[in-house]
Amino acid sequence: MTAEFSFKEWRERLHACKDFASEEKCDEYLSLLDIAENNLSPEVATELIRTFSDADDFGLMERTRNILENTSRAIFYPVLLQELGALISRAPEKQWAITLVGIELEYGDFDLLLSCAMKSPEEIKQIFLNFIKSDEFLDEYPAALKYLGSRPG
Numbered sequence: 001m002t003a004e005f006s007f008k009e010w011r012e013r014l015h016a017c018k019d020f021a022s023e024e025k026c027d028e029y030l031s032l033l034d035i036a037e038n039n040l041s042p043e044v045a046t047e048l049i050r051t052f053s054d055a056d057d058f059g060l061m062e063r064t065r066n067i068l069e070n071t072s073r074a075i076f077y078p079v080l081l082q083e084l085g086a087l088i089s090r091a092p093e094k095q096w097a098i099t100l101v102g103i104e105l106e107y108g109d110f111d112l113l114l115s116c117a118m119k120s121p122e123e124i125k126q127i128f129l130n131f132i133k134s135d136e137f138l139d140e141y142p143a144a145l146k147y148l149g150s151r152p153g
Contacts, residue, residue, distance in 0.1 A: 005039045011047050018051045020058055029060055037067050045071055045079040052087055052096040065099065073109055077116045080104075085127040094136050101132065102141040114147060 014032045017025035036044050048064050087097050104113050117128040132144050
């Protein structure tokens with residue numbers, strides 16, 4: 001991390017503009033993403049995931065997703081697992097949860113993600129397993145069946 005980076009200030013600014021209510025807030029969010037990209041840590045990744053919702057984001061969350069996808073898996077996977085339940089609650093359409101996990105299935109290291117999930121506390125593990133077994137996820141990512149044996153239910 002750069003010496004001038006203040007996580008607390010960055011986090012406050014990030015969450016102050018995540019409603020994208022004005023062009024200025026969108027521009028501020030983009031500048032904060034640039035800062036995040038140069039200061040990635042588990043804490044920064046956590047706050048980035050916490051900005052996802054079902055609200056209209058004018059495509060800004062795609063940039064956020066790209067940053068998270070390019071984050072070291074040692075940082076991203078534990079954060080994704082820890083935040084998945086809250087993400088689903090915050091964005092009940094589940095599109096961002098489906099996308100973030102699904103991209104790891106298709107292009108990431110899903111074996112590693114699954115291994116991290118299995119080593120997680122029981123509640124986090126169950127949220128993840130129930131999610132990847134869900135019809136919403138399997139309808140978009142049927143390749144997950146290879147990790148589940150067969151379609152549940």
